[in-house]
Amino acid sequence: MTPRQVLVWIFFWPVLLFVAAPRWVPFMARMVLDMLTKVTVWRVAFLNLLQHRRRLMVLGSSVAFVTIIMMTLLGIAEAMNRTLVESSTTLMSGHVNVSGFYKVTAGQAAPVVTRYKNVVDVIKKTVPEHTYIVQRGRGWAKIISDSGTNKMFGLTGIDVKSETGLASVLKIKEGKIEALEKPGTIMLFEDQARDLEVKVGDGLTIQAPTPRGVNNTLDVTVVAIAQNMGMMSQFSSFINEKSLRQLYQLNDDATGALQVYMPTTDLAVLRKTQDKLREALTAGGYLMMEEDPRAFFFKFENVTREAWTGQKLDITNWKDEVNFVAWTVDLMNFLSFFIAIVFMGVVGVGIMIVMWISIRERTREIGTLRAIGMQRPMVCATFLAEGSLLGLTSTVAGAVLAVGLAAIINGANITLPPGFQFILMSDHLNVFPTVLWTVVAVGFITSVITAISLIPSAIAAQLKPVTAMQHVG
């Protein structure tokens, strides 16, 4: 769910309404026109809201409350998303990746791109707008410690000197990341080190099948332990590039993935780049794998089941490589809307009842307006304007408070319990309200409240002018 999709929906529901009840279309159209052109509609709506100040406070503060909840949750999701984009594009992926598998026999797959320099040439020609290209080794191996415990995870072979971005994303708790420069070195995340019961300076044995199907082993020393980065740190670690080649018995012309960095992280743009690359590489005589938006280590199973041998290339974007964690962001966004909708349901019923009471109270006034010549759509518009004014003012107030609350939460540096650290991919609670999400939340809640007040408004519009003649008492 992107903000843009939600915005489209906000403006789309009236269209749905029109489709569902075509009989009401002329009425609605006149009503909207009245709302757009008649000052009286807004004057009467505004003054009536002000008239009932306590009512306004109660309803307004509950709407503001829902806005705060929704915006805070969306802000957490956005903070997660930012961490995800930033760390995924440094830890495990470029913006676009050209990777692949090499198979000597049908059943043996290695995550390898052979003669990668030729591929780099194609990339440079096809995507001249790229900012830079990094090559990284890839592996999936069993890591065995001296104490006898073992663990399977991904290995990323890096040339640490060329990895300028990495140091700023990783928080090293023990040892030094620069030490990965020496062959025979590995960096682990806290949890991995704990599971394997190792510290900096301890040795590990890595076992993996080479592309030829022979099991090979390699001894390495732990030179650094980095702070966990939520789920992302569960699946891989960093190893000296040369050592990884040695493990897989690859020559210097082979790598795991070419990570292409672009001026943007926008997936719509990146997908076009992917398509261009796919076309160019196909034209260059490379065999391409089918599109599969998953991290490479999920693809072994399929690849080894297929009959082909030799080299195939795979093109992914950063989102594909972190899909296995990205769902948490989607879930969080979904949760924000879900919770907001549930709360809105409750608040909405309250608003309906209050508007209903207000219409009962104002029956004679409405009858009078009808008698002196106000058309039905305009009566409806007046009440709808009241609903949307209430919605807009209280969501805007809520949004302002939510931004303040976000600043307070971020400033308080709240440490998360481990479970939340895992999901939120951060050790602290961060809330990042963006302008776009703020607009979306305000628009969403206002439009829901407007939609809700449409029902009592329509009822008000049906009142007969003859009710004006009824006397008080």
Added chain:
Amino acid sequence: MPNNIVSIRDVVKEYRLDKVVVPALRGVSLEVERGEFISIAGPSGSGKTTMLNLIGCVDTATRGVVEVAGQNTGTLSERQLTQLRLDTLGFIFQSFNLVAVLTVYQNVELPLLLQNKLGGAERKKRVMELLAAVGIDTHAKHRPSELSGGQRQRVAIARALVTEPSIVLADEPTANLDSATGEAIIDLMKDLNQKKGTTFIFSTHDHRVMKHADSVVRLADGKIIGKESADAAVQHALQSAVDKAPAPAAS
């Protein structure tokens, strides 16, 4: 343009309450000329309000024809009826019925905004003129709740007249006012009727109010029992009051 601004022919109005049919008007015919200042009189339940509602296009006849400003109201849509009310009718209500949240000025301006014919400057001029004519221009910025009953009814009269309607309808416009204020209100209406030539049709119980009318239409039990001069009507009213009054107790 037809000479008669209102023309009612053989009108029957029945209210349906569950299965019971309540006849409110049983075959009524009436012609009202342009510029008339007429009163509808009759005992409670005789059908005065019902008749005004039919002329005012806020209700429709069960049978018969109601023509207002040459238009047969039975053939018009809800939307057209509303437009007719806006353009050719003005309403004065027993309980004043001003919009509580709007100022005196805004209340009077409202029908003009609905019509959307006059520009801002003209509108302001028209509203202020009328407020002056009803003697309430000093209270233009007040809310209705800050005014007395008589003042509120003056505002209501200004609102009814601001669009320069052909007909102004008033259902017991003085019933919520003390008699002196009530007479002043009727005087004001009569004055505007003479100056602007607007047709006024109002209902009343009160013979002191009745006597200002050009003529009085007498209703009883859903039928018109006569249209007569105000003086005759007042005589009638007084007579029936005497008839109905309990015999003075001998002491």
